[in-house]
Every structure is written in structure tokens, then in C-alpha cells.
Amino acid sequence: MSFFKKLKDRMFRSSDKISDGLEALVAEDAGPEVAAPSVEVPVMPPPASAPAPAPQAAPKPGILGRLMGQSPDEVKREFDDAMLESLEELLIEADMGVDTALRVTANIAEGRMGKRVSANDIKRALADEVARIMEPVARPMPIYAKRPQVVLVVGVNGSGKTTTIGKLASQFKAAGKSVVIAAGDTFRAAAVEQLQVWGTRAGVPVLTAPEGSDPASLAFDAMTKAQESGADLLLIDTAGRLQNRADLMEELTKIVRVIRKKDPEAPHNTLLVLDATTGQNAVSQVEIFLKLADVSGLVMTKLDGTAKGGVLVALADKFGLPIHAIGVGEQIDDLAPFDPQDFAAALVGLDT
Numbered sequence: 001m002s003f004f005k006k007l008k009d010r011m012f013r014s015s016d017k018i019s020d021g022l023e024a025l026v027a028e029d030a031g032p033e034v035a036a037p038s039v040e041v042p043v044m045p046p047p048a049s050a051p052a053p054a055p056q057a058a059p060k061p062g063i064l065g066r067l068m069g070q071s072p073d074e075v076k077r078e079f080d081d082a083m084l085e086s087l088e089e090l091l092i093e094a095d096m097g098v099d100t101a102l103r104v105t106a107n108i109a110e111g112r113m114g115k116r117v118s119a120n121d122i123k124r125a126l127a128d129e130v131a132r133i134m135e136p137v138a139r140p141m142p143i144y145a146k147r148p149q150v151v152l153v154v155g156v157n158g159s160g161k162t163t164t165i166g167k168l169a170s171q172f173k174a175a176g177k178s179v180v181i182a183a184g185d186t187f188r189a190a191a192v193e194q195l196q197v198w199g200t201r202a203g204v205p206v207l208t209a210p211e212g213s214d215p216a217s218l219a220f221d222a223m224t225k226a227q228e229s230g231a232d233l234l235l236i237d238t239a240g241r242l243q244n245r246a247d248l249m250e251e252l253t254k255i256v257r258v259i260r261k262k263d264p265e266a267p268h269n270t271l272l273v274l275d276a277t278t279g280q281n282a283v284s285q286v287e288i289f290l291k292l293a294d295v296s297g298l299v300m301t302k303l304d305g306t307a308k309g310g311v312l313v314a315l316a317d318k319f320g321l322p323i324h325a326i327g328v329g330e331q332i333d334d335l336a337p338f339d340p341q342d343f344a345a346a347l348v349g350l351d352t
């Protein structure tokens with residue numbers, strides 16, 4: 001299966017939300033040319049003898065298809081002020097953020113005001129706008145000649161740091177790189193075990209320290225080991241408790257300070273891992289972590305199973321930080337480089 005197909009399948013909650021919303025918007029005021037049913041569509045219970053519906057139904061028709069048997073290309077309405085406002089609302093509800101939603105809507109309205117448009121016209125225009133915002137930030141994590149290249153991974157608890165490190169380690173290892181992992185979240189024994197599982201699976205050494213011990217000294221030891229063994233990459237996991245920001249900042253600062261004793265340029269990348277299911281909350285997480293650490297790029301996890309994928313557009317628009325990768329599941333292959341066109345199409349529910 002191509003990654004786009006997987007992305008589109010996994011992002012169905014976000015795309016359904018936008019796609020169905022757009023189709024409803026057009027159907028709402030489709031005008032006299034379309035014989036829209038004015039009465040409620042009765043939901044008929046299937047006769048007792050009817051065969052059970054197939055578990056994997058064919059591609060789901062949108063709202064229009066379900067209501068009137070027409071495709072989202074056929075039904076049109078006038079792009080008027082009411083539509084503009086509804087579109088703004090839809091994009092805000094899809095977590096794109098108010099500023100971004102208003103600007104994107106204004107761009108889509110340009111040249112379309114007063115014209116009849118279909119849901120697919122708007123989907124295509126929206127995908128273009130989203131891709132345009134995302135293009136400048138879609139950049140893979142830069143790989144330097146530096147050995148070891150030190151990658152510090154930060155983010156709040158549960159955002160997906162440990163899982164992302166496991167996926168990155170496996171993928172880099174598979175690409176022929178030698179990788180060392182430092183299990184710097186020493187507060188949770190489970191985080192260490194989780195990394196050991198990934199490490200064993202990928203054949204990557206995982207440096208651990210006893211629960212509750214100092215993550216900075218673990219990072220220092222890991223740095224020593226990675227240098228001695230000539231490793232290409234050192235991935236450092238961290239704890240993400242935000243209850244006490246001062247503590248977290250001190251911890252991250254201390255890790256950075258000690259690894260710089262070994263390499264003044266380290267860490268070479270500081271990845272902020274964000275959980276898409278938190279929606280607009282991700283915006284304040286970026287603001288906080290920009291103050292705590294020298295964030296060089298983002299990884300957005302859990303785009304599968306959330307209708308809040310639009311928040312990535314808000315982040316790209318607001319911060320312009322590189323988006324290196326996205327997570328769409330819990331397996332190794334469920335972390336992929338960020339592709340702006342594929343993401344835009346998947347987000348709005350377009351087939352490319």
C-alpha cells in the first residue's frame with residue numbers, strides 16, 4: 001500500500017470532518033438547479049432477512065451521495081458571504097486556528113465570490129492552500145556528517161516521544177546507520193522498558209539508568225559510549241512532566257550542558273514531539289517548549305484517529321518550524337517523512 005493511501009485511510013477522522021462539512025455546506029443552499037430533498041430522509045431498518053452489511057464497505061459516498069445520490073462535483077451553490085462564514089467556521093472547528101482559517105478562506109473566496117462552486121471545487125482549493133502553507137516547513141530531519149549526531153527529543157508526557165525514538169532508531173538502523181539510544185526519561189520505568197523493546201527489535205543499544213536517577217549523567221554516559229563506538233546517531237529520550245516548568249527547564253538545560261562538554265555543538269537537533277489529538281493545545285506546547293529548549297523541528301504523532309489534524313496547518317503557519325515527520329500509528333512503519341501535498345489531500349479528503 002502506498003503511504004498516501006495509508007495516510008488517507010488513517011486520517012479519515014480529519015478528512016471526514018472537513019469533507020462532510022464542505023459537502024453539507026454546498027448542499028445547504030444548492031439552489032433551484034438541484035432537486036434536494038426537503039424532507040428528512042427516512043432511515044429504513046433493514047428487513048430481518050437482509051444480509052449483514054459487508055464489514056469493509058466500498059469507498060464511502062459523502063453526505064451528498066448519501067442524501068441524493070449525486071457526486072460532490074455535481075451539486076453546486078453560490079459562493080456568497082454566508083458560505084464564506086460557514087467555511088471559516090468549518091476550518092476553525094477543524095483546528096486550523098482562527099488566523100489561518102480566516103486567511104485561507106479569504107484566499108479561497110478570491111475569484112470565486114458570486115460563482116457557483118461544488119464541494120470538490122472547494123476541496124481542491126483548500127488542499128492547494130494547505131499545501132502552500134506546508135511546503136516551506138516540510139523538511140526531513142537534517143543529517144550531518146557529525147559523529148555522533150545528537151538528537152534530543154522533547155515534549156509533554158504521552159505525546160509520543162519514546163515511540164517516535166523507537167521508530168526513528170529502527171528506520172535509521174535499517175538505513176545502515178549505527179544508532180545509540182539514551183533512555184533519558186528516568187522517571188518512568190515503563191518508558192525504559194518500552195525503549196528496550198524497540199532497541200532489541202531494531203538491534204540498537206539502549207542505555208538506561210536506574211529509575212529516578214539523573215538523566216543528565218545518563219546523557220553524558222551515552223555521549224561517551226556513542227563517541228567511543230563511533231555511532232552515527234545518539235537519540236536522547238527525555239521526561240515531559242509539565243506540572244513544574246522550572247524543573248523541566250532545569251533538567252533539559254542540564255542535559256544540554258553536559259553533552260556540550262563532549263561536543264560544544266550538541267544537540268544537533270532538538271525535536272519537539274506533539275500529539276495531534278490535543279488539537280489547539282499543541283500551539284501552546286510549541287510556545288512553551290520554544291522557551292525551554294532550542295527546538296529545531298517538529299514531529300506530529302497520532303494523526304490517525306483524530307479529527308484535529310488541521311492543527312498542523314496552524315502550527316506551520318504560526319511558527320514556521322520544520323515538520324520532519326508524522327506518526328499515523330504505533331508500528332515502525334507508521335512514522336513517515338512529511339509530504340505537504342499528500343497531507344493536504346488526506347486532510348481534506350481528496351483522492352490524488
Ligand SMILES: Nc1nc2c(ncn2[C@@H]2O[C@H](COP(=O)(O)OP(=O)(O)O)[C@@H](O)[C@H]2O)c(=O)[nH]1
Binds near residue numbers: 240328
Ligand atoms: N495511534 C497512535 N498512537 C501513538 C502514536 N505515537 C505514539 N502513540 C502512542 O501514544 C502513547 C504514548 O506514547 P509514548 O511514546 O509513550 O509518549 P511519551 O510519554 O511522549 O514518551 C503510546 O501508547 C503510544 O503507542 C501514533 O502516531 N499513533
Ligand SMILES: [Mg+2]
Binds near residue numbers: 158161191238
Ligand atoms: Mg516516554
